[in-house]
Amino acid sequence: MKHLQTLQYVDTIARVGSIRKAAETLFITSTALNRRVLALEEELGVPIFERLPRGVRLSAAGEILIHHARMQMADMERVQSQIADLSGVRRGHISIVCGQALLAYFMVDHVARYRQQHPGVTFSVSVCNRADAISALSNYDADLAIVFEPVRTPDFHPIGSVPQAIQAIMSAEHELTKKSELTWSDILSAKLILPTRANGVRHLLEEALAKKGGELNTVIESDSFDFIRNYIVSENCISFQIPIGLPKKSDKSSFITRAIGINAIPHGHVFVGQMNGRALPVAASLFANELIKSLENLDPRSNN
């Protein structure tokens, strides 16, 4: 949209921190971009950016403006999507951030299903931790966030959730496979490979630790579930994952899952959420509804 171009420019400058660099990514000359900034500052009567030797940084006024600008741009997208919806076509773009566990199977399924019904809708799906997911919503970088045990902030507005019990995963040779359900002392006694602290599963585990005491025998920490999954067949240790993040029964070849007693580690929840107070574009809103409906029908014990 033409009339938002300047705001778009300002947004880019704020993100990259320099007018010249921003000009490159926007495919215009730095002169033109600089002049836009100066004109806007003239209009507002105050500088939007502080000039630093190596670039620019938002001033206090700029912070206020940029928040408005991002809101305006997101709202215009919503307007365009609503207008497009009037003419029957469902078009638009949905930007999603979600935790690693949710991305691999759950999001793949749902995005594919939605795209089958609405080929005009494009997606961007990014993986990130719980804290970054919320800030992506606040910056209007993402329309929806799907996370396990989200950070509680006023900016995050949950619109659907499903409880998820943490499960232990291990190789078929591990001695704990003999038990059908693991206790807290089983966990304490085992060698563990855990996701990093930004992860929701890890968070729940740390909470249980604080409450129940003991010491975790954490031999490896990794932010890649792929690494974890492949590693447990190489060394005799166990890790944890939520059911929604595990492949379906049929292809579960390389490792074994075991339930964990509800007394050992409490259930967590997967949340679908958006930024508080924001009106989503038509496509994103519909997609969110379908996600939630799917979550509601999801029995946590059905895909163990």
Next chain:
Amino acid sequence: MKHLQTLQYVDTIARVGSIRKAAETLFITSTALNRRVLALEEELGVPIFERLPRGVRLSAAGEILIHHARMQMADMERVQSQIADLSGVRRGHISIVCGQALLAYFMVDHVARYRQQHPGVTFSVSVCNRADAISALSNYDADLAIVFEPVRTPDFHPIGSVPQAIQAIMSAEHELTKKSELTWSDILSAKLILPTRANGVRHLLEEALAKKGGELNTVIESDSFDFIRNYIVSENCISFQIPIGLPKKSDKSSFITRAIGINAIPHGHVFVGQMNGRALPVAASLFANELIKSLENLDPRSNN
């Protein structure tokens, strides 16, 4: 603001219903304005206006757009006011709609007092009935509405209120001045001059009538309280008003007020409200706070 000019233009066209007429009020040629519309429609891919033989009317897409446009413009005003507030100066414009009763003394006082503290803030104060007040909020024509017994809609967000007992007013010669408090049968027996049905006082009176029965002896109906106030000295009839709408004790020369039994007519409430979900400019927000503080300190019986 430059980048909102086209939206401002579209808003004006939508209001006056014709590109040429709008062009006159905007002091530009119809050509330029027409071209803006065409360019915007080109961008959106759909017509914003339906072309009629005598002008234009918003299309369905236009309705969506205009709502967005008004929101954007109001929000930009808020941003500007917040930015101005950063440099210490309190500037801006506050647009208020309120009922006739509230305008004459209450609003005069408060606007004057606020302007004394903040000379940089300008006001527009319009009188209108309760229903129009709410729609003015919805259209972003007004920042605040102060009304007696407002219409209940989701768009109206009350942010403060004070109970107000309806009082009877009459000339000093009226026989009901002998009583210190009027009953329902006193009211039924008297000749009445009433405000029109759009008025909140009248609304409360009609409610009481529906509940208690009887027949009002309405000899004159007028939407002007000036007319009513002057008329009651000419013919021997009574009317009604809320305390907040009456002059202070000292200058109350031409007519007499009498309380009405709480059993006869229940108390109503004066509300200060804004549009639901909208962020007000700094000045408007502060003014609203002062209004509310003043309402809270207002004892309904103190200025009888």
Next chain:
DNA sequence: CGTAGCGATGCAATAAATGCATCGCTACGT
């Protein structure tokens, strides 16, 4: 102490918006 990277600015080139005159259309009044 030179150099590289930054934002600001004068001046010319380019692109965009505007204004005028005019077209075709429809409803309204006579």
Next chain:
DNA sequence: ACGTAGCGATGCATTTATTGCATCGCTACG
């Protein structure tokens, strides 16, 4: 029934705004 007034659309010339180039002054970095 028909002229007319009012409307939006459009081609063309003009004015205005935007952009690009070259260059300045500045500061941190090596």
